[in-house]
Amino acid sequence: MKKLFIEIGLIARFTGRFFTELFKPRFEFNEFLRQCFYIGNKSLPLVAITAFIMGLVITIQSRPTLVEFGAEAWLPKMVSVSLVREIAPVITALICAGKIGSGIGAELGSMKVTEQIDAMDVSGTNPYKFLVVTRVMGTTLMIPLLAVLADTVSLYGGYLGANIRGVVSWDLYWNQVFDTLVYGDVMPSIIKTFFFGFAIGIIGCYKGFNSNKGTEGVGQSANSAVVISSLLVFIIDLIAVQITDIFNLN
Amino acid sequence: MKDQKGHIATQDPETVISIRNLYKAFGDNKVLNGFNFDLKKGENVVVLGKSGSGKSVLIKCIIGLIQPDKGTINVLGDNVPDLNTTQLDEMRVKVGFLFQSNALYDSMTVRENLEFPLRRHWIHTSKEEVNELVMEVLRNVGLPHTVDMMPSELSGGMRKRIALARTLILKPEIILYDEPTTGLDPITGKEISNLMVDMQKKYNISSIIISHDLNCVKITANRVVMLIDGTCYATGTYEELERATDSKVKQFFE
Ligand SMILES: Nc1ncnc2c1ncn2[C@@H]1O[C@H](COP(=O)(O)OP(=O)(O)OP(=O)(O)O)[C@@H](O)[C@H]1O
Numbered sequence: 001m002k003k004l005f006i007e008i009g010l011i012a013r014f015t016g017r018f019f020t021e022l023f024k025p026r027f028e029f030n031e032f033l034r035q036c037f038y039i040g041n042k043s044l045p046l047v048a049i050t051a052f053i054m055g056l057v058i059t060i061q062s063r064p065t066l067v068e069f070g071a072e073a074w075l076p077k078m079v080s081v082s083l084v085r086e087i088a089p090v091i092t093a094l095i096c097a098g099k100i101g102s103g104i105g106a107e108l109g110s111m112k113v114t115e116q117i118d119a120m121d122v123s124g125t126n127p128y129k130f131l132v133v134t135r136v137m138g139t140t141l142m143i144p145l146l147a148v149l150a151d152t153v154s155l156y157g158g159y160l161g162a163n164i165r166g167v168v169s170w171d172l173y174w175n176q177v178f179d180t181l182v183y184g185d186v187m188p189s190i191i192k193t194f195f196f197g198f199a200i201g202i203i204g205c206y207k208g209f210n211s212n213k214g215t216e217g218v219g220q221s222a223n224s225a226v227v228i229s230s231l232l233v234f235i236i237d238l239i240a241v242q243i244t245d246i247f248n249l250n
Numbered sequence: 251m252k253d254q255k256g257h258i259a260t261q262d263p264e265t266v267i268s269i270r271n272l273y274k275a276f277g278d279n280k281v282l283n284g285f286n287f288d289l290k291k292g293e294n295v296v297v298l299g300k301s302g303s304g305k306s307v308l309i310k311c312i313i314g315l316i317q318p319d320k321g322t323i324n325v326l327g328d329n330v331p332d333l334n335t336t337q338l339d340e341m342r343v344k345v346g347f348l349f350q351s352n353a354l355y356d357s358m359t360v361r362e363n364l365e366f367p368l369r370r371h372w373i374h375t376s377k378e379e380v381n382e383l384v385m386e387v388l389r390n391v392g393l394p395h396t397v398d399m400m401p402s403e404l405s406g407g408m409r410k411r412i413a414l415a416r417t418l419i420l421k422p423e424i425i426l427y428d429e430p431t432t433g434l435d436p437i438t439g440k441e442i443s444n445l446m447v448d449m450q451k452k453y454n455i456s457s458i459i460i461s462h463d464l465n466c467v468k469i470t471a472n473r474v475v476m477l478i479d480g481t482c483y484a485t486g487t488y489e490e491l492e493r494a495t496d497s498k499v500k501q502f503f504e
């Protein structure tokens with residue numbers, strides 16, 4: 001228990017350092033772009049496929065219930081709200097926690113144990129700025145973009161799902177979707193993905209930077225980066241839903 | 251401050267590194283306990299010590315990667331613990347460091363690895379000059395054909411050479427070697443040791459070499475320092491220490 005609080009304190013300090021380093025001069029723009037490309041490129045196919053399948057499955061499974069109430073026409077409405085508000089952003093974040101979070105944890109962990117981080121320091125480079133700031137900024141910006149993509153693709157999956165047994169024309173489906181989705185659905189769900197991205201980046205970097213010596217240390221860093229950042233995604237999601245509820249945004 | 255001033259006044263111009271009363275502990279683990287040491291210009295000093303005796307900690311203090319608890323480390327006229335980031339970077343152009351685990355960047359090619367310190371220290375040179383420098387150091391270590399390879403494609407000995415090339419590319423006045431031959435076979439180890447001596451003569455480099463490898467010590471050392479119990483326990487030439495009667499010193503030469 002005591003260990004948990006110490007860990008939380010250390011993560012908070014690491015995060016604090018992120019903000020002080022962020023505003024120091026010489027932003028590593030090239031490395032930042034490289035990271036953005038890498039993050040997007042690495043998880044785009046997986047996010048797209050998963051989002052598509054989720055859209056399809058949720059629609060197919062919601063259908064019988066709505067038919068029972070004779071509310072089949074509501075299918076696009078209901079499905080689009082749950083996809084955009086909850087499923088697409090959370091699925092995106094979890095996939096990225098698995099793929100990007102573990103990647104960052106393992107990469108920085110092995111750089112740490114093979115002294116590459118010290119070597120950067122000696123070569124006139126602040127490793128915290130070069131490695132941590134660029135990666136955290138990368139995840140913070142790219143995960144919202146991936147989530148928007150996931151929204152779109154999952155709604156497309158929903159369209160197909162709605163057409164497997166019933167018939168909903170392309171125009172009718174999208175009209176219904178855009179009629180239902182209001183600012184209060186879309187904005188909070190996008191805003192929370194920035195926090196998902198930030199948490200995934202920070203935890204991956206923290207775990208990598210504090211990796212223990214040896215190869216098992218690197219594996220452990222990658223592993224606990226995934227566990228902690230996935231957990232944080234759900235905690236942030238819980239906080240986000242409370243906030244939107246209080247401000248009555250939906 | 252007073253200590254530091256007095257120190258500079260008495261410093262011999264031929265001394266490039268001078269360490270006085272260096273202390274460093276990690277929690278209860280007292281690693282350095284009042285270490286004293288001088289390095290003269292053009293000299294190769296080997297630091298011998300058991301595994302875990304604090305040799306790496308010592309040279310990491312010199313390059314400013316670890317902040318000591320107490321003591322002065324005078325490198326080319328500046329006290330390292332007092333330097334700010336910019337001054338540290340200036341010092342690190344003149345003092346090279348060869349890491350125990352090579353520390354080549356896995357995600358970069360050999361060329362990018364070698365260019366990294368040049369670019370990051372803002373040494374403004376044209377593309378052709380950078381390329382020329384890269385090829386020059388690669389020829390020096392005998393591996394010009396590896397320029398576009400990734401570190402993962404190289405053997406252990408080749409990586410050590412590339413790491414040495416990356417240290418040499420800034421033309422440092424001083425090089426700190428952390429176990430340059432550990433993990434290599436005796437023949438490759440000898441080659442690396444000879445390469446170190448060649449480079450030292452060619453560019454007039456002073457160096458501190460950490461090693462357990464007696465072959466390497468024999469080839470490279472002008473003087474040997476024994477790091478025992480966190481202090482400079484004994485110093486002398488290889489032959490002098492080999493004949494020493496002190497039991498702690500003797501252990502190393504059996
Ligand atoms: N960053 C650190 N935090 C805590 N303890 C450390 C740290 N670095 C080194 N130590 C401790 O300091 C002691 C000396 O370590 P050091 O790496 O200098 O040994 P060494 O003489 O280089 O050994 P080797 O020959 O195995 O490389 C060890 O007991 C080690 O556990």
Ligand SMILES: [Mg+2]
Nearest residue numbers: 305306350428
């Ligand atoms: Mg060591």
